[in-house]
Amino acid sequence: MEELIFNLKTQIIDALNLEDMTPEQIDNDAPLFGDGLGLDSIDALELIVILDKHYGIKLASPAEGKEVFKSINCIADYVQKHRTK
Amino acid sequence: MRGAISITGMGILCAIGNNAQQVLVSLQRKQSGIGPMKYLSSIHTDIPVGEIKRSTDEMKAMLGIRREEPVSRTSAMGALAVREALQQAGIKDLSHKRVALISGTTVGVMDVTEQYFERMKTEPELQYLPHSNECGKSTDEIAEFSGLSGARCCTICTACSSALNAMMVGAEMLENDEVDLVIAGGSEPLSRYHLNGFNTLMILDRQQCRPFDETRAGLNLGEGAAFVVLEKDAPNALAYLAGYANRCDAFHQTATSKDGEGAFLAMSGALKMAGLQPQDIQYINAHGTGTPDNDASESAAFRRVFGEAVPPMSSTKSYTGHTTSAAGAVETVICLLAMQNGFIPASLGWSHPIPGGVIPSLGCSGVNLEYVLCNSFGFGGNDSSLILSKHRLETQSPSLASEDGIRIAARQMVDNVEQLPLLKDYLSPMDTRRMSTLMKASLLSAFLALKEAGLEHPDAIITATSRGMLELSTQFLEDISANHEELLKPTLFMQSTHNTIGSAIAIRTQCHGYNITYSQGEQSAFWAQRDARIRLRKGQAKNVLVCAFDEELSEGKTAVFRAESTIYTLD
Numbered sequence: 001m002e003e004l005i006f007n008l009k010t011q012i013i014d015a016l017n018l019e020d021m022t023p024e025q026i027d028n029d030a031p032l033f034g035d036g037l038g039l040d041s042i043d044a045l046e047l048i049v050i051l052d053k054h055y056g057i058k059l060a061s062p063a064e065g066k067e068v069f070k071s072i073n074c075i076a077d078y079v080q081k082h083r084t085k
Numbered sequence: 086m087r088g089a090i091s092i093t094g095m096g097i098l099c100a101i102g103n104n105a106q107q108v109l110v111s112l113q114r115k116q117s118g119i120g121p122m123k124y125l126s127s128i129h130t131d132i133p134v135g136e137i138k139r140s141t142d143e144m145k146a147m148l149g150i151r152r153e154e155p156v157s158r159t160s161a162m163g164a165l166a167v168r169e170a171l172q173q174a175g176i177k178d179l180s181h182k183r184v185a186l187i188s189g190t191t192v193g194v195m196d197v198t199e200q201y202f203e204r205m206k207t208e209p210e211l212q213y214l215p216h217s218n219e220c221g222k223s224t225d226e227i228a229e230f231s232g233l234s235g236a237r238c239c240t241i242c243t244a245c246s247s248a249l250n251a252m253m254v255g256a257e258m259l260e261n262d263e264v265d266l267v268i269a270g271g272s273e274p275l276s277r278y279h280l281n282g283f284n285t286l287m288i289l290d291r292q293q294c295r296p297f298d299e300t301r302a303g304l305n306l307g308e309g310a311a312f313v314v315l316e317k318d319a320p321n322a323l324a325y326l327a328g329y330a331n332r333c334d335a336f337h338q339t340a341t342s343k344d345g346e347g348a349f350l351a352m353s354g355a356l357k358m359a360g361l362q363p364q365d366i367q368y369i370n371a372h373g374t375g376t377p378d379n380d381a382s383e384s385a386a387f388r389r390v391f392g393e394a395v396p397p398m399s400s401t402k403s404y405t406g407h408t409t410s411a412a413g414a415v416e417t418v419i420c421l422l423a424m425q426n427g428f429i430p431a432s433l434g435w436s437h438p439i440p441g442g443v444i445p446s447l448g449c450s451g452v453n454l455e456y457v458l459c460n461s462f463g464f465g466g467n468d469s470s471l472i473l474s475k476h477r478l479e480t481q482s483p484s485l486a487s488e489d490g491i492r493i494a495a496r497q498m499v500d501n502v503e504q505l506p507l508l509k510d511y512l513s514p515m516d517t518r519r520m521s522t523l524m525k526a527s528l529l530s531a532f533l534a535l536k537e538a539g540l541e542h543p544d545a546i547i548t549a550t551s552r553g554m555l556e557l558s559t560q561f562l563e564d565i566s567a568n569h570e571e572l573l574k575p576t577l578f579m580q581s582t583h584n585t586i587g588s589a590i591a592i593r594t595q596c597h598g599y600n601i602t603y604s605q606g607e608q609s610a611f612w613a614q615r616d617a618r619i620r621l622r623k624g625q626a627k628n629v630l631v632c633a634f635d636e637e638l639s640e641g642k643t644a645v646f647r648a649e650s651t652i653y654t655l656d
Binding site for chain 2: 015016017018019020038040041042045046048049052053061062
């Protein structure tokens, strides 16, 4: 699980252009959208691409990702349960 | 009195017809033109589209262009629509007239670029191809192929409101007696580029679009070209441009504000200019894309302008698909056909009302349409509204202030990466993380100029660029090519329209005023300055920010860039 979380954070930093951040700086439980990290609707689309590209998970819409993308831990749980690669 | 701007001719090609008569028949028979992809080459064959039922080669043959000539579909469609419009206006000889062709496009000649993109890397003889993102090229070609070689050409690139803004610019040129005749509109073909771009934004419905329906799930992309002939006080007027306004939502690059602020301001501005009350409007051709976001936000704006009594409203994108940059002109021509033939076009595909939402018209004939409103909204919240009237309206022309009082209050240039860290004084790293070098340089020049002029935000923003967001567009083309149209990056596409920077400045300075982008090669800055002077002289702005920018690439990355912001004020 720890390795998955680290990989996810690295992929997110890369895809979302969070160049000034390190994986350690992203809190596993902190909200990613709104008051937390402050991601927006375009980031949600980038997260959908990450899940598809690296883990073979297809989400049909950003609305479907709303619960999944609450925090790094939420994404990691979802990936572990649904990954196809 | 202001001379009335009359429309004397119209020409159109879109999914429901290759001329105005065919479009009229399809509208009256309630026949949509959206269906499976036939002419565009893409792997996404499951996405329905609204294609013009003619290949580019067929169009080229009609225009007498050799088959092997790499002419853009944009230009071919545009030239055919211009020819129809001139013919209807009964114009044969233009040799003694001052003529302008104002076209709205965002794809420009991208369809040719993407066709040759891979080969251009290795075949030097293909380097002459218009691979440089220059939207102005398509307008030059439209002029050439429609017999308007002497016309002044100008291209407006404000994404999906481009063509409507082109008609506004054209009307003002006539008003100011800069020309005798204007042909204005827009042309946008389907391209792999923007089909994939919209696909990354996950706003393409896999079924027929359902504007203003509770179950709506996105838009269908379409293509189209439409142009109108504008003349001052012409005896053979089909209708008049009674009012128009462009405002900025200043909310987000691709999302719309919940209360539809930009749309509200644009509709209110157009009504004010026409001297009409909301209840005077008898039909609204909505922007109505069918995305959950747009239709909710536009409905909120309708309620703010019209209250409970929203006039009959429909979205004809259910026939044509969303013809993006051409939509404003395609839908203006549809409005003209509705006015001439006394009917309200139906909104197709609608069956479930949005709770508390506005219900679109399912069509109605035998009506007299005196005043019609047409909405066109683009990326970056570039919102425009146009009002057509069947008869000439007696409105007072705004008194123009003298040129003499116009002065430059500030000017700042950014052309060196070492200047860019200064942006930290204005924006957070979270806000700048997606920005290209050119975007950072342009925003910095704008902030520095505003500071020098002692202003917090400008009243109006005008941008000028020959090649737009060249680096991001090239990266997205690479992405499409390398990943075979799958799992592409929305971040690249959402910032790739030429008006991205104008919108970005508006969003960061909360400027809801006029916002327009010119792209006409080296003349882009000239057009922007001209427009700034008009805003000031008309009293529509006390100050105008003009930002001119361009970049050159080396191996796909920004190598040389220059952004210059100037603040014009009127004493």
